[in-house]
Amino acid sequence: MTDPSNSHDMESEGGIFTPVGSRRTFFTWVSGAIAVFIGVALAVPLLGYVISPSFKRRKKFxxxxxxxxxxxxxxxxxxxxxxxxxxxxxxxxxxxxxxxxxxxxxxxxxxxxxxxxxxxxxxxxxxxxxxxxxxxxxxxxxxxxxxxxxxxxxxxxxxxxxxxxxxxxxxxxxxxxxxxxxxx
Ligand code: FES
CATH class of the missing domain: 2.102.10.10 (Rieske [2Fe-2S] iron-sulphur domain)
Incomplete structure (x- = not known):
């Protein structure tokens, strides 16, 4: 017999379930992780480009x-x-x-x-x-x-x-x- 009180948990908006949450929640986490990864991948070289001249020894001629x-x-x-x-x-x-x-x-x-x-x-x-x-x-x-x-x-x-x-x-x-x- 199905407990009617669980029906909301079992039927999320997409109607598809995972053991830890809805598929929508899962994709939200994945998209967030990808966004963070892309942000870091872009930021590291940019930061290096901006601050690296400060660490270079002055060239002498x-x-x-x-x-x-x-x-x-x-x-x-x-x-x-x-x-x-x-x-x-x-x-x-x-x-x-x-x-x-x-x-x-x-x-x-x-x-x-x-x-x-x-x-x-x-x-x-x-x-x-x-x-x-x-x-x-x-x-x-x-x-x-x-x-x-x-x-x-x-x-x-x-x-x-x-x-x-x-x-x-x-x-x-x-x-x-x-x-x-x-x-x-
Ligand atoms: S700076 Fe002290 S003697 Fe030249």
């Missing part, structure tokens, strides 16, 4: 900073140039400077313009023939060696090369305050 023949021997020169930096989605133009010194044999040494103590910009003092940092008094000679003050390491030398008379520099920055060079 050789930059022409001046003609070697114009550099005096033994006298450091500050050479400026403009770079376009791409950091994530941000693209900015910045003026960078390096210190270049031509040796007797024509070889050129290029230094980062950043003091290795806490990152101030240092200057060349021609009277003392020294690089001097105004912040805490670090002093370097023309080879970058520390002569005085709190600088923990010599000046950071930058990769450089000469092509068709042009001095090319690969600009890099390093962490300040450390005894060894750690590139940023």
């Amino acid at each position: 050789w930059k022409a900073v001046g003609r070697v023949e114009e550099l005096p021997v033994g006298e450091p020169r500050s050479l400026d140039y403009v770079v376009t930096e791409k950091d994530g989605w941000m693209e900015t133009k910045a003026v960078k400077a390096v210190w270049a010194i031509k040796q007797e044999d024509g070889a050129v040494t290029v230094f980062s313009p950043i003091c290795t103590h806490l990152g101030c910009g240092f200057r060349w003092n021609p009277e003392d023939s020294q690089f001097q940092c105004p912040c805490h008094g670090s002093i370097y000679d023309t080879t970058g060696k520390v002569l005085g003050g709190p600088a923990p390491r010599p000046l950071d030398q930058l990769p450089s090369k000469v092509e068709e008379g042009q001095l090319l520099v690969l600009y890099k920055e390093f962490k300040s305050g450390l005894t060894e060079q750690v590139e940023l």
